[in-house]
Amino acid sequence: MDLTAVVLRAAAARPRVLLVTVPGGTAVRLAAERALRSRDWPSASTPAGADLMVVAGPDCPPLRSALDRLWQDMPQPRARVRAQAPDDVSSVLDAARDRLRSPGRSRADVRGTADGNGHSDRGHPGDRGVGGGVPRAGDPAAEDGGPGSGAYGEPPEDGSRGGRPGGRQGAVGAHRAAPDDRRGGHPDPHDTAEHGDDRRADHGGQGGNGEHGGRADPGGGSGGHDGHGNGGMELPGGLPMAEQGEDRDGLTLDRLHVPLGPLLADWPAGLTVRLVLQGDVVQEAALDGPPACTSTDLFWTRPWTRAAAGEPVAVGEAARRRAAARLDSLGRLLSVAGWPAEAVAARRLRDELLAEAPASAVLPRAERLARRVGRSRTLYWLTRGIGPLSTADARAAGVSGPAARAGGDVPARYRRWLADVVDDVRQSDDTAPLDPVAQESPRGRWDAARPPSVALTEALPGLLVGAELGAARLIVASLDPDPDELAFRRAEVARG
Amino acid sequence: MVEAGAWWTVLAAPAILFGLAGLAVVGDAALDARGAGRPLTPGTAVRPLLAVSRALLAQPRRLPAPDRLLWRAGVITVPVAAVLSTLVIPFGGHVVADLSVGVVWFNAMEALTWAGLWLAGWGPNAAFSLIGGYRFLAQGLAYELPLMFALISAATGARSLRVTDIAAAQHGLWYAVWMPFALLVHLAAVLAFSFLGPFAYPAGRDIAGGVLGETSGADRLLLQAGRWLWLAAGAAMAVPLFLGGGAGPGLPAWAWSLVKTLLVLGLLVWVSRRLPVIRADRYVELAWVVLLPPAVLQVLVPALVDLNL
Amino acid sequence: MGATATVLLWASALLAPAFGVLVFTMNSMARVTFALLACLVCVGGIVTVLGLSYLGVVIVLMMVMEMVIMAVFMIAYMMNPAGLMPMSMLHNRRGALVISGSLFAALVAGIFLVPWPERGGARPRNTTFQIGAALMREQMLTMITLGFVLLATMVGATVLATRRGRYDRFGDELDQRPARDPAGGGVGR
Numbered sequence: 006m007d008l009t010a011v012v013l014r015a016a017a018a019r020p021r022v023l024l025v026t027v028p029g030g031t032a033v034r035l036a037a038e039r040a041l042r043s044r045d046w047p048s049a050s051t052p053a054g055a056d057l058m059v060v061a062g063p064d065c066p067p068l069r070s071a072l073d074r075l076w077q078d079m080p081q082p083r084a085r086v087r088a089q090a091p092d093d094v095s096s097v098l099d100a101a102r103d104r105l106r107s108p109g110r111s112r113a114d115v116r117g118t119a120d121g122n123g124h125s126d127r128g129h130p131g132d133r134g135v136g137g138g139v140p141r142a143g144d145p146a147a148e149d150g151g152p153g154s155g156a157y158g159e160p161p162e163d164g165s166r167g168g169r170p171g172g173r174q175g176a177v178g179a180h181r182a183a184p185d186d187r188r189g190g191h192p193d194p195h196d197t198a199e200h201g202d203d204r205r206a207d208h209g210g211q212g213g214n215g216e217h218g219g220r221a222d223p224g225g226g227s228g229g230h231d232g233h234g235n236g237g238m239e240l241p242g243g244l245p246m247a248e249q250g251e252d253r254d255g256l257t258l259d260r261l262h263v264p265l266g267p268l269l270a271d272w273p274a275g276l277t278v279r280l281v282l283q284g285d286v287v288q289e290a291a292l293d294g295p296p297a298c299t300s301t302d303l304f305w306t307r308p309w310t311r312a313a314a315g316e317p318v319a320v321g322e323a324a325r326r327r328a329a330a331r332l333d334s335l336g337r338l339l340s341v342a343g344w345p346a347e348a349v350a351a352r353r354l355r356d357e358l359l360a361e362a363p364a365s366a367v368l369p370r371a372e373r374l375a376r377r378v379g380r381s382r383t384l385y386w387l388t389r390g391i392g393p394l395s396t397a398d399a400r401a402a403g404v405s406g407p408a409a410r411a412g413g414d415v416p417a418r419y420r421r422w423l424a425d426v427v428d429d430v431r432q433s434d435d436t437a438p439l440d441p442v443a444q445e446s447p448r449g450r451w452d453a454a455r456p457p458s459v460a461l462t463e464a465l466p467g468l469l470v471g472a473e474l475g476a477a478r479l480i481v482a483s484l485d486p487d488p489d490e491l492a493f494r495r496a497e498v499a500r501g
Numbered sequence: 502m503v504e505a506g507a508w509w510t511v512l513a514a515p516a517i518l519f520g521l522a523g524l525a526v527v528g529d530a531a532l533d534a535r536g537a538g539r540p541l542t543p544g545t546a547v548r549p550l551l552a553v554s555r556a557l558l559a560q561p562r563r564l565p566a567p568d569r570l571l572w573r574a575g576v577i578t579v580p581v582a583a584v585l586s587t588l589v590i591p592f593g594g595h596v597v598a599d600l601s602v603g604v605v606w607f608n609a610m611e612a613l614t615w616a617g618l619w620l621a622g623w624g625p626n627a628a629f630s631l632i633g634g635y636r637f638l639a640q641g642l643a644y645e646l647p648l649m650f651a652l653i654s655a656a657t658g659a660r661s662l663r664v665t666d667i668a669a670a671q672h673g674l675w676y677a678v679w680m681p682f683a684l685l686v687h688l689a690a691v692l693a694f695s696f697l698g699p700f701a702y703p704a705g706r707d708i709a710g711g712v713l714g715e716t717s718g719a720d721r722l723l724l725q726a727g728r729w730l731w732l733a734a735g736a737a738m739a740v741p742l743f744l745g746g747g748a749g750p751g752l753p754a755w756a757w758s759l760v761k762t763l764l765v766l767g768l769l770v771w772v773s774r775r776l777p778v779i780r781a782d783r784y785v786e787l788a789w790v791v792l793l794p795p796a797v798l799q800v801l802v803p804a805l806v807d808l809n810l
Numbered sequence: 811m812g813a814t815a816t817v818l819l820w821a822s823a824l825l826a827p828a829f830g831v832l833v834f835t836m837n838s839m840a841r842v843t844f845a846l847l848a849c850l851v852c853v854g855g856i857v858t859v860l861g862l863s864y865l866g867v868v869i870v871l872m873m874v875m876e877m878v879i880m881a882v883f884m885i886a887y888m889m890n891p892a893g894l895m896p897m898s899m900l901h902n903r904r905g906a907l908v909i910s911g912s913l914f915a916a917l918v919a920g921i922f923l924v925p926w927p928e929r930g931g932a933r934p935r936n937t938t939f940q941i942g943a944a945l946m947r948e949q950m951l952t953m954i955t956l957g958f959v960l961l962a963t964m965v966g967a968t969v970l971a972t973r974r975g976r977y978d979r980f981g982d983e984l985d986q987r988p989a990r991d992p993a994g995g996g997v998g999r
Contacts (some may be wrong), residue, residue, distance in 0.1 A: 009558075016555035019548050042537045045548055050706055051714040054553065054721060080560040080717040156871050253992045258886065263628045270709055284886075285632050286993075341707045343699075343778025349536050383699075384777050471992060475630060475780050478707035571840060601936045602864045609871035615878045618848065623840055638878060647876070661862070662938060782993060 014083065016056070022046050023055035023079070025072065025276040028492035029300025030062015033334075035062050036091035039148050039356050040098055042349070050270035052078035057101050060087040061094075065298035068275065158432045179338035252283045253471070262286060265477075267293075271340045272481070274488045280477070287477050290469035292462060300492040305330040309451040312441040321435040323444055328371075328429035329358040329445035331407070331422045335378070335483040338419055341482040342384065371430045374425040388415040392468045392480035401487055403460035406449025408484055413484040414496065448487055453497065454492035510597045514587045521733035521766060522726070528770045536774075552722065573626020576720045578617030579727030583721065586610035591665045593747045593755025603664035604656050607738055608649065611694050614731065615641050618696070618703060618712055621724060625715035633711020637703035639781035640693055643665030643788040644700075648690035650796035655742040656681040658803035664738075668746025675749045677743040682799045684743040686792060691735030691769060695728045698773020705778055736765040819859045826852035839884050841983050842899055847877035864938040 022041055026034040037059055041048065051054035054077045060072060064087075076085050079305055084104040088097045250260045268278040277293035303310055308323040332355035339348035351374060357367055378384060393403075396412030411421035449457030461484045469483075471476045511755065522602015533545040539545055589596065589603035615638060652751075656662050658671035667739050677684045693700040706709045713724055740761045742745060747754030749761075827847035836842050850873040858866025870997040900906070934940060945953055 012554045012557055016549055016558055019551045043539060045539055045545060046532065048712045053715050054710060054713065055715045056559075082558055082560075151687075249794070261628060271706060282628075285635070339777070343701055343705050343707070344776070345706075345758075346532075346536050346774040347777075349533075355540060381777070383779070387777060387780055387783055473782055473993065475702075475705065475707050475782075511832070555811060568838070568840065571844065574844070600863065600868050602938060605864060605867045605871060608876070609867050612871050616844070616874050617877050620883065621841075623879040635882065641875075642879075 006430070014106050015291055016082075017102050018048055020056040020084075020102065020105055021049040021054055023052055023323045025058060025060050025075065025316045026269050027060065027062040027065040027068050027072075027300075027486040027490075028275045029297045029302040030060075030274070031304035031487075031489055032091045032302070033061035033094065035304075035356065035359065036094040037088060037098075038352060040094050042352070044096075044098070050161075051383050052076070053080065056083055056105060057080055058083070058087070059097070059101070060084040062274075063089060063300060063302070065275070065300070067298065068183060075268060078492075089123065120212045124454045135159070140217045150487040163373065165295045232348050250281075250283070250288065252288070253286065256494075258275070258283045264293075265481075270390075271337045272476075273486050273491075276462065276486065276488060278469065278481070279467070280474075282474065285474040287469050287472050287474065290466040290477075291337050292466055294495075298492045298495065300489065301496045303489050303493050305333075305448075305487055306451055306490065307454070308439060309441040309444075311447045312439045312452070313451070313453065318439040319435065320437045320439050320444065321433045323428040323446075324432040324435065325358050327447045328433065329355045330430075330487075331426050332358070335419060335422055335426075336481070337485060338415075339378065340478070340481040342388065344378075344384070347374070347378055352376075358430070358433070364430055367433075368427070368430050375427050379423045384419075385416045386482075388419075389413045389480055391472065391476045392483060394468060394484075399464070402464045403455070404446055404449065404457070404464055405460075406447070406457050407447070408461060408464075415479050417433065418483045448485075448490065453493075456487075456494050458486035458488075458490035462491060507595065510595050513595075514590075514592070514597045516586050517592060518584060518587050518730055518733050518737070521737065521762060523550065524763070525729050525732055525766050525770050528767060529774075532692070532770070532774055552725070555744075556718050556722035559721075563592075568624045568626065570589070571620045572718075574622060575617045575620025576621075576716065576723045578620070579614055580723050580730050582610045582613040582617060583730035583734050584725055586731075587737065589664050590734070590737050591741050591746055591758070592737070593670055593753065593758045598666055599663060599665050602662045603718035604652050604662045604667070604742075607664075608652060611648075611731075612645075617727070621716070622703070622712045627715050629708040629710070630712060630715045632708050633703045633705070633714065636705070636708075636711060636781060637696065639785060640696070640702050642701060643781055643785040644690045644693035647788055647792045647796045648693075650800055651683040651686040651690070652742070654680050654796075654800045654803055657800055657807065662808060664741050665746075668741035668748070671745045672748060675743060675745045676803075678803065680743065680799055682795050684739065686796055687735075687739055687742065688769060688772075691732060691739070692773055695731035695735060697732055698726055698769075699776035699779045702778050702781055715781055732769060733762075733766060736769055738764045739765050746747045819856060822855035822859065825849075826856065836899070836939070837897055840881060843877055843881040843884060847873060850877070861933060862937050862941070895990050917969040964965055 023024075024034065024037055024041065047059075054056070057078075058072075058076055075081075080084075082105060084101045086097045086101045088094045174266035192418060223321075249257050252258045261282040262279065263282050264277055264279045266272055266276045275298065279291045279293060280287050281289035305326060308318045308326050312318040312323070332351045336351040336355065338350045339351060350370075354367060354370055354374060391414055393414045394408060394412070396409055399412065407421045407425055408418055411417040444456065445451075448461060452459070465481060465484065465486075468480050472480060526549050527546045530549045531541060534545045586607050588598045589600050589606050591599075618637040619634040622632070622637070624630075655667050655676050658676055659667040661667060661670070665797050689700075692698050696703050703709075704713045708714070712719060715772050716724055737758075740758055744761045744765070747758040749757035752760070826849050829845045829852065833842050833849065836845060843916045851870050854866045854869035854873065856866070857869060860866075860904040976984065978992060981990070
């Protein structure tokens with residue numbers, strides 16, 4: 006009809022997708038990754054760069070607010086869908102594309118009216134209907150301990166953004182013009198949240214990395230100066246200043262509080278590590294408990310849980326699953342290491358293994374991947390010496406599996422993975438019955454009371470301190486705890 | 502032989518640059534499709550260009566207390582500097598402005614990217630974005646000095662800073678032949694100042710896109726365009742500096758320039774996929790301890806040759 | 811000087827002090843730094859238009875890098891935490907006014923008092939070679955001395971700023987390999 010419609014259609018042909026996995030959603034994530042790859046819908050690493058948000062996995066109430074924050078940060082036109090089961094993925098993606106295409110809906114979306122964009126969820130079976138993702142100030146939905154993604158150190162926006170009717174320019178105007186409305190008049194959603202004592206951690210990052218509202222609108226009065234203060238002194242903006250501390254060279258520098266997770270690209274979903282950064286060097290690292298999702302859906306260790314329950318499971322099936330799990334971890338590590346081409350290769354192999362491709366077809370390509378990545382001098386040079394974890398230390402911390410057997414730094418661990426993958430692919434047609442205790446599960450010896458990922462997670466903070474941020478991401482990716490196992494343990498504990 | 506500053510060159514140079522950058526994007530998409538096992542058709546290769554239409558629609562980013570002025574300035578600086586750098590690059594027999602200090606001009610425009618990217622990282626007021634901006638500076642400190650020596654090698658060989666003089670001074674023997682190390686350093690630096698492939702450190706996936714992470718719509722398009730425009734400009738600059746410019750048998754000069762530029766561009770796109778991101782904390786030491794001494798020696802080679810002539 | 815050059819000269823000449831004023835009136839360290847950069851880029855433009863194109867472009871090149879690095883250090887080491895608070899760039903107003911006023915007066919007086927030489931001969935088309943010759947012929951010794959002084963200053967400042975010495979890195983017998991460093995380097999030391 007008009008130019009906008011044409012442009013919308015063109016843009017919707019290749020939307021950028023923010024694929025968010027919640028614990029328990031591994032199977033859906035794998036299906037979604039496969040579908041996105043074959044459709045050539047690129048993956049976005051932040052909401053700002055995304056048109057479409059795909060939530061993979063079951064509903065997880067503690068993560069809802071984080072998801073809403075991501076949604077809130079997405080620019081218009083946008084769509085948000087949830088896939089609950091692997092078979093839904095394709096239809097959900099089609100529905101999302103139609104929604105992005107349809108100019109009427111998108112305009113309504115652009116308008117950002119007080120209905121909170123609820124329309125974007127209407128009538129789509131795959132969707133859980135959480136589209137009203139614009140929390141108002143004081144709305145319980147905004148009680149968010151940690152920012153939605155590590156990239157967002159900001160507090161929830163003012164209620165005026167979504168809560169007020171009016172065009173999008175109008176909404177921006179309201180945002181700019183009414184800082185007092187946000188900070189002063191209404192209670193800051195953060196402050197009303199149960200994490201009141203975390204406020205320093207939540208907001209410290211702001212001050213440190215440049216809340217400088219005063220510059221942007223000096224005439225805005227005190228309300229414009231977000232987050233400048235001394236020590237714990239409250240400023241008109243309501244944000245305390247980043248405190249200072251000595252860095253490793255004895256210089257007094259600002260400390261930034263930056264949480265990694267719970268939802269971050271190529272990150273174990275639901276895991277939150279609170280970092281204290283100086284520059285980009287980690288000074289302190291603390292683990293948040295995993296969000297209390299009650300998922301018991303274990304994708305990667307299913308052969309082990311089934312065998313433990315007495316079902317007959319073939320060794321080949323377990324080896325296949327284990328190889329796929331490690332290829333999945335490798336894909337994440339390579340992606341974090343900035344090698345997308347090889348990450349795609351690892352993920353394709355993973356998907357073929359899971360699709361029951363014969364071992365003879367997969368083996369040569371697994372060997373080629375092992376050669377290319379395992380023998381890459383560049384990757385070795387870049388990851389050498391990062392995150393050393395000796396076998397003895399690993400065993401003492403309760404870590405079993407490849408991380409303990411590798412007994413070394415990041416390259417030792419990814420080389421261990423690669424060697425194990427090749428061995429497992431060779432074994433993947435073995436029909437002998439699986440002994441769930443003797444055969445190692447993907448992350449280590451399977452123990453339902455204490456899944457191996459728990460020990461991996463607990464080993465993290467000690468390894469992260471002193472690492473540069475990029476190295477810290479590599480360490481996490483090279484240990485790669487399985488969020489499903491963490492959620493499983495949580496569910497077991499809750500059950501008693 | 503070289504005409505400078507015909508009026509239409511002012512329009513042609515950016516057009517050619519955009520065309521080359523578009524071809525690089527298409528080539529990269531084709532390699533992507535092959536890697537992901539998608540069928541390779543002309544349609545799949547041009548799909549990334551749909552990003553342009555999306556950028557026209559998308560809403561600008563709203564963040565608490567950004568420094569909008571500096572952010573916008575930084576985002577615009579990157580592609581504009583890339584286009585300005587082409588003023589001095591001869592293409593066949595034509596150049597927009599045949600400055601007597603063309604090599605320094607190119608270098609100065611490239612340095613503007615430092616300011617542009619740091620501002621693009623600073624503006625949004627978000628931790629990962631800021632880290633991305635700082636990362637580019639660390640990377641810049643690593644690649645810049647070897648690059649300067651590489652550019653000076655070619656200038657010393659021709660005893661001129663004028664790019665057309667450098668291209669003309671290579672009749673018979675390309676500088677690539679007796680200054681291979683300078684060419685290598687130049688090509689690595691091209692990837693570095695276009696922050697692509699192994700030098701995508703400022704926009705790394707580990708910091709959720711870094712300088713690109715908070716941008717949307719037109720801002721994102723400008724930064725992304727800046728990357729590919731710089732890649733094309735750097736590849737085009739390598740031709741007059743090291744590959745004899747438009748010289749070659751049979752074909753007209755512009756055709757040789759085009760062929761050589763496309764080959765360099767293709768090489769860069771291919772190489773950029775073969776390496777993981779090189780973090781600056783490792784690269785700085787390599788650049789200063791390993792790359793810099795041979796780069797200085799490389800300048801010495803044409804200097805000694807010039808003295809003998 | 812052609813019409814374009816005249817326009818460029820005057821535009822740069824007016825913009826440079828305008829940005830200079832902004833340096834002292836804006837209240838954010840980042841903006842101030844980049845206002846100073848814009849000012850210096852205008853100065854580079856003036857120098858270029860006056861016929862010293864090499865010096866002009868090099869001023870732009872060097873000042874961009876220098877100001878960006880300076881922004882990093884100014885923001886990192888400001889007493890005012892991180893230099894992120896809205897802040898005033900004015901300190902010691904009276905003293906600064908006296909100093910800058912008298913300096914300005916002296917420079918203006920210089921314009922009128924210095925006996926400017928008459929141009930002898932035609933201006934060369936490319937002045938880069940003349941600059942090189944002026945620096946590297948008569949002033950060779952000065953340049954070499956300056957180079958070493960600068961290098962020594964940089965090395966000395968780094969050594970003074972580093973708390974860890976070689977005994978911390980290599981052990982009391984200087985025999986510990988690899989060195990004990992908080993972060994490894996890129997060439998495996």
